[in-house]
Amino acid sequence: MTGSYSLIIDGKQVQGAGQFPVRDPATEAIVAEAPAASLNQLDAAISAARRAFPAWAALSHVERKAAVLKMADILETNAAELAELVTREQGKPIGGLGSQWEIGGAVAWTRYTASLELPVETIQDDANGHVTLHRKPIGVIGSITPWNYPILIAIWHIMPAILAGNTVVLKPSPNTPLATLRLGELLQQALPPGVLNVVSGLNQIGQAMADHTGIDKIIFTGSTATGRKVMASGAVNLKRLTLELGGNDAGIVLPDIDLDATIEKLFWGIFLNNGQTCAALKRLYVHDSVYEEVCERLVAYAANIVTGIGLEEGNHLGPIQNEMQFNRVKGLVERAIIDGVRVLCGGAPRKGEGYFYPVTILADAKDGMAIVDEEQFGPVIPVIRYTEIDEVIAQANASQNGLGGSVWSSDIEKARAIAARLECGSVWVNAHGAIRPDAPFGGVKQSGIGVEFAALGLAECTSVQVLHS
Numbered sequence: 001m002t003g004s005y006s007l008i009i010d011g012k013q014v015q016g017a018g019q020f021p022v023r024d025p026a027t028e029a030i031v032a033e034a035p036a037a038s039l040n041q042l043d044a045a046i047s048a049a050r051r052a053f054p055a056w057a058a059l060s061h062v063e064r065k066a067a068v069l070k071m072a073d074i075l076e077t078n079a080a081e082l083a084e085l086v087t088r089e090q091g092k093p094i095g096g097l098g099s100q101w102e103i104g105g106a107v108a109w110t111r112y113t114a115s116l117e118l119p120v121e122t123i124q125d126d127a128n129g130h131v132t133l134h135r136k137p138i139g140v141i142g143s144i145t146p147w148n149y150p151i152l153i154a155i156w157h158i159m160p161a162i163l164a165g166n167t168v169v170l171k172p173s174p175n176t177p178l179a180t181l182r183l184g185e186l187l188q189q190a191l192p193p194g195v196l197n198v199v200s201g202l203n204q205i206g207q208a209m210a211d212h213t214g215i216d217k218i219i220f221t222g223s224t225a226t227g228r229k230v231m232a233s234g235a236v237n238l239k240r241l242t243l244e245l246g247g248n249d250a251g252i253v254l255p256d257i258d259l260d261a262t263i264e265k266l267f268w269g270i271f272l273n274n275g276q277t278c279a280a281l282k283r284l285y286v287h288d289s290v291y292e293e294v295c296e297r298l299v300a301y302a303a304n305i306v307t308g309i310g311l312e313e314g315n316h317l318g319p320i321q322n323e324m325q326f327n328r329v330k331g332l333v334e335r336a337i338i339d340g341v342r343v344l345c346g347g348a349p350r351k352g353e354g355y356f357y358p359v360t361i362l363a364d365a366k367d368g369m370a371i372v373d374e375e376q377f378g379p380v381i382p383v384i385r386y387t388e389i390d391e392v393i394a395q396a397n398a399s400q401n402g403l404g405g406s407v408w409s410s411d412i413e414k415a416r417a418i419a420a421r422l423e424c425g426s427v428w429v430n431a432h433g434a435i436r437p438d439a440p441f442g443g444v445k446q447s448g449i450g451v452e453f454a455a456l457g458l459a460e461c462t463s464v465q466v467l468h469s
C-alpha cells in the first residue's frame with residue numbers, strides 16, 4: 001500500500017527528480033516518499049499534453065464520453081485501494097462521511113459528467129443567414145488541487161476538462177499527493193499518452209504552472225491568497241481561470257427552527273471532514289430566543305462523535321490534515337478564549353501523537369473576533385447571538401468571501417426570501433454544503449471566479465466560436 005509512487009508524464013511512470021515525505025496526520029509517521037518534479041519535468045508534462053491535444057480534441061464527443069465512463073469504472077474497481085490511501089495521507093475515516101464516501105462521490109461525479117453535452121446553438125437560421133455557436137476545447141488545462149478532498153476535487157477538475165477535449169497537467173497538494181498519483185497511473189488505461197499527466201512537487205511547481213505559457217487555462221481549488229497569485233501570474237498569457245477559493249460561510253438560525261428535524265444536518269454542515277470543507281458552515285448566527293437551546297443541542301450531538309485514527313473502525317472524524325493547519329486552528333481558539341468566548345466543548349488539542357483536535361463549540365462569539373472573521377478550516381464553530389434579521393443579514397454579508405450560506409427555519413418561504421439576500425454562490429435552506437453534480441457550484445466575491453459542475457461547469461472548459469455562414 002505504501003509502495004512507491006511516480007510522476008505520470010506522456011502515459012509513462014517517471015521517477016521524480018527529487019522526493020519529499022508525505023506524513024500520516026494520525027501518527028505523524030511517513031506514509032511514503034512522493035516524487036518531486038523538477039521544472040524540466042513540468043515542461044515535459046506540459047509538452048506531452050500539448051502533443052496529445054490535437055488528436056484528443058479531434059475525437060468525437062461520443063468517443064471522449066466513452067473514455068470518461070471507462071475512467072468511472074476504473075475508479076470504482078479500485079475504490080478500496082484509493083480510499084485507504086486517502087485515509088493514510090489525509091486522515092479522514094475510511095467509513096461514514098470519509099474516504100469511501102469521497103471515492104463514491106468521485107465515481108458518481110465522473111458518471112454524471114459523462115452525461116453532459118454542449119450542443120451547437122443556432123443563433124440564426126433563415127433566408128438572411130446562418131449563425132451557430134460552437135464550443136471548442138481550450139488546449140492544455142493545468143489543475144491544482146488542495147488537501148481536503150484530494151481525489152474528489154481532482155475528478156471535478158479533470159473529468160470536464162477531458163470530456164470537452166482538453167489535455168491536462170494535474171498537480172496535487174504536497175500534503176496529499178499519493179492517491180492522486182495512483183489515480184493518474186490507473187486512469188492511463190482509458191486514455192492515450194499525454195492526455196492526463198500528474199506532477200507532484202512542492203508549491204513552486206504550482207507557481208511554475210501559473211507562470212507557464214504552455215498552459216492555457218488553470219482550474220485551481222485552494223485558498224484565496226494562493227488564488228490571487230495564480231490570477232496575477234496567469235496574466236502572462238491571459239490564462240483562462242476557474243478559481244474555487246476559501247469560504248467563511250454564515251448560517252442563520254431563525255427562531256422557528258425545527259431542531260429535531262435539522263440538528264443532524266446542522267452539525268454535519270459545520271463539521272463535515274472536520275470542518276476542512278470549503279463550503280462548510282463556519283459562522284453560526286442564532287436568534288436570541290433559541291440561542292442556548294441550539295448550543296445545547298449541538299453540544300449533545302457532539303458528545304456522540306468520536307474523533308480518532310481514520311483507519312480504525314467507529315471513528316467519525318480523523319485528525320486535522322497537517323501540522324500548519326492544526327497550529328492555526330489551535331491558535332484561533334486560544335485567541336477566541338482570550339477574546340471572551342465560552343467554550344461549550346473541546347477547546348484544546350488532544351495530547352499525544354497526531355494532529356487531533358476535538359469538536360469545539362464556542363458560544364458568545366462576536367463579529368470582529370478572528371475566529372468569526374477568518375476562515376478556521378477546522379472542527380470549530382463560533383456561535384453568535386442576534387436579534388434583528390436585517391442586522392444579521394448585513395453581518396453575514398460583511399465578508400470578503402461568498403462561497404455558501406444557509407438559513408434554518410420551519411417556514412420555507414420566509415427562509416427562501418432571506419436566503420436570496422445572502423451574497424454567496426450557493427445558499428441552502430435547512431442544509432449546508434449539500435453540493436450535487438447537476439447544480440453549478442462556485443464562489444462570488446473573493447471566494448472564486450467561475451463555476452464547476454453541470455453544463456455551465458463543462459462550458460468553462462471550452463472557448464466559444466461563432467460561425468457566421
Ligand code: NAD
Pocket residue numbers: 144145146147148171172173174202203204205206207208210221222223224225226227229230243244245246247277278279375377403443447448
Ligand atoms: P493552498 O492555497 O495552500 O494550496 C492549494 C494548492 O495550491 C496546492 O496544490 C498548493 O501546492 C498550490 N500552491 C501553493 N502555492 C502556489 C502558488 N504560488 N501558485 C500556484 N499554486 C500554488 O490551499 P490548501 O491549504 O491546500 O486548501 C485549503 C483552502 O482551499 C481553504 O481556504 C479552502 O476553503 C479552499 N478550498 C476551496 C474549495 C472551493 O471549491 N471553493 C474547495 C476546497 C478547498
